[in-house]
Amino acid sequence: MTTTAPSAAETALSFGDQALLDxxxxxxxxxxxxxxxxxxxxxxxxxxxxxxxxxxxxxxxxxxxxxPIPEALAIAIRKAFEAGETNYPPSEGMLTLRKAVAEYVAREHQVRYPVESVLIAAGGRPIVYATYRAVINPGDTVVYSVPSWNNDYYAEITEAKAVELVASRENGFQPTLAEIEPHLTTAALLCLCSPGNPTGTMMPTPTLREILGAVVRENERRRSTGQREMFVFYDQIYSGLAFAAEHEHPAVVVPEAAPYLIVLDGISKAFAATGLRLGWVTAAPAVVARMKDFLGHVGAWAPRPEQVGTAAFLSDPAAVAxxxxxxxxxxxxxxxxxxxxxxxxxxxxxxxxxxxxxxxxxxxxxxxxxxxxxxxxxxxxxxxxxxxxxxxxxxxxxxxxxxxxxxxxxxxxxxxxxxxxxxxxxxxxxxxxxxxxxx
Ligand SMILES: Cc1ncc(COP(=O)(O)O)c(C=O)c1O
Missing domain, CATH: 3.90.1150.10 (Aspartate Aminotransferase, domain 1)
Incomplete structure (x- = not known):
């Protein structure tokens, strides 16, 4: 067997007309x-x-x-890598990390999710995608305000019917119940994001309380008529970067909404770790189980050394603070x-x-x-x-x-x-x- 690579001219592949292929x-x-x-x-x-x-x-x-990312996080990831943590992680994420995330969420947001409610993925994006895939059938309605980050793309990919609410500057570019209400009876998914990208504004807690209260009432109605219930995707990837007020977790604001809440967070923004690719979702176990199965096929797991390192870092409250x-x-x-x-x-x-x-x-x-x-x-x-x-x-x-x-x-x-x-x-x-x- 030869080990000499053929020259570029010998192996030049022709891909033909790219526009035609496209x-x-x-x-x-x-x-x-x-x-x-x-x-x-x-x-x-x-x-x-x-x-x-x-x-x-x-x-x-x-x-x-x-x-820069936290020094303690960098050290912990390096250690995990050197310790040979390089094979496949479990598709729901490493148990140590899921437990550490549940503790971190309890400490930061005063709400305790069981470990079956925590799913790890390669950053926030796969979780947004899995949320849409888990909830949306083609033609289902997804409601979100604009400007907002990438809902339009995910709605397109999943063939959802997008209802875009134009949020006003007066309301800090966050949607209100009055704007959402006309779509409550038809929505399969409502997407909220606070602190928000691109606006840098936060959803006021009274507004969130009103919106989630209305979702709970709507789902009680749907349950009584045997209709599919709606979900709320709450993107709080910037929850560690709330400056104007404490970030309020939606399940704390309206605990009755917990079954319908799909909450995204991760290390990308709070710890300036966008390139490490590690995010998590907390949701009802039934929802997480389906998202896990779906993401398993996408293969969008966070790298194993990052998972082990992040578990160690999140378990060190002083380093986080x-x-x-x-x-x-x-x-x-x-x-x-x-x-x-x-x-x-x-x-x-x-x-x-x-x-x-x-x-x-x-x-x-x-x-x-x-x-x-x-x-x-x-x-x-x-x-x-x-x-x-x-x-x-x-x-x-x-x-x-x-x-x-x-x-x-x-x-x-x-x-x-x-x-x-x-x-x-x-x-x-x-x-x-x-x-x-x-x-
Ligand atoms: C609002 C929002 N959600 C989710 C994400 C996805 O984050 P990740 O880089 O972890 O995929 C971003 C990234 O910019 C974002 O701004």
Whole structure:
């Protein structure tokens, strides 16, 4: 047997006409739009490569130099790896981790789930997908507000009928019961997210109480008529990053809603560990059992060393508390610097507005520039604003259209995970200079 690799010319494969091949793929993949944020990120990279100063507020991710993962977590994962924890984990997750998650949830949120209610996966995304798959039959109704993160994609993949509620700034871009109520009798799944991506706002507890109370009543009605009950997907992946108020767990706010609650959390955001890929869901055991079976076929398990390491880390309350204090300080300093900077511009009469950040790593910014012009170039869309802000002010932001909110509203998401305080300070003279040139 030869060990010499053939040359590239000898083995060059021909894939033929790619457009033709693409036409043969499924309707579903054709309906999915490519990620808008990734396209924007490519523009930002091109600016940086050209040597231009950029304050990159685009990706919902962390620069590990600005937001490193907890040292204790890194050490524990390394140890697990060196101890040979490298085979398949159980499909529901390592028992030590599921127990550690149940304890962590009890400590952080004052609600105790049994271990059968905890399922581990490779980050939050597989859990969102499994939730939709476990609940939705094609044509079932899923209700969520816009702007929100990726519900539109998951609804598309699962062939759900999406009901998109346009959330208002007055309500902090979180949906209200009045907006949800007309869809209560038809919804199979209601999706809520707090603290929210892209808005950085939190659902007020009284609103959550009202909504969950209505779900419980609706499900009592359905049960009496033999109809399928509805579920609430509560995405609290940013629960460790609640600044304006304590994060309230939905099962604490309305314990009677527990059978219907599918609650997502994980280490991606709270511990700046997006690349480690570890998330969990807590839900009724019957729901978790089905999600486990489904995810087993997807194979979306979190890597075993990460599971063992995370179990050790979450079981060390002092290490978690120390890290959280540091993380809050880093995130809020950046969010406040942006909020104060834009609020000062607003006070000086510039056409900008910013929502007071409450949680997560995001800030909602409005640039009221549609209909104006810069250097003779008309500004007609959010996309025009985005491009011109990047070119002229070196500020990378993401239009709310990327989060399902149609229309040239002037609203954008700013994410602070990849910038330093200096990057933010340096950006404001450029922003002011650009706004001075707008007519
Ligand atoms: C609201 C929300 N939910 C879930 C996720 C998925 O997180 P993960 O990176 O763990 O897949 C994200 C990621 O950005 C998010 O913003």
């Amino acid at each position: 036409r043969s793929l499924s309707d579903m993949v054709h309906r999915l739009r490519g990620s808008v944020i990734l396209r924007i990120a490519a523009d930002v990279r091109a600016m940086i490569a050209a040597g231009k100063p950029v304050c990159n507020l685009t990706a919902g991710d962390f620069d590990p130099r600005q937001f 120390d890290y959280r204090a540091e993380m809050h300080q880093r995130a809020t300093a950046r969010l406040e610097a942006l909020y104060q900077g834009f609020t000062a511009l607003k006070r000086s009469g510039y056409p900008v507005d910013c929502v007071d950040p409450q949680g997560a790593i995001y800030l909602s910014l409005r640039l009221d520039l549609v209909g104006k012009s810069f250097n003779g170039k008309a500004i007609a869309t959010n996309e025009d604003i985005r491009q011109i802000m990047l070119e002229q002010a070196g500020l990378g932001v993401v239009p709310f259209q990327a989060f399902g909110l149609d229309g040239e509203t002037g609203w954008f998401r700013m994410s602070v995970g990849a910038v330093s305080l200096q990057d933010i300070a340096d950006a404001f003279p450029r922003i002011r200079g650009f706004l001075d040139g707008v007519r």
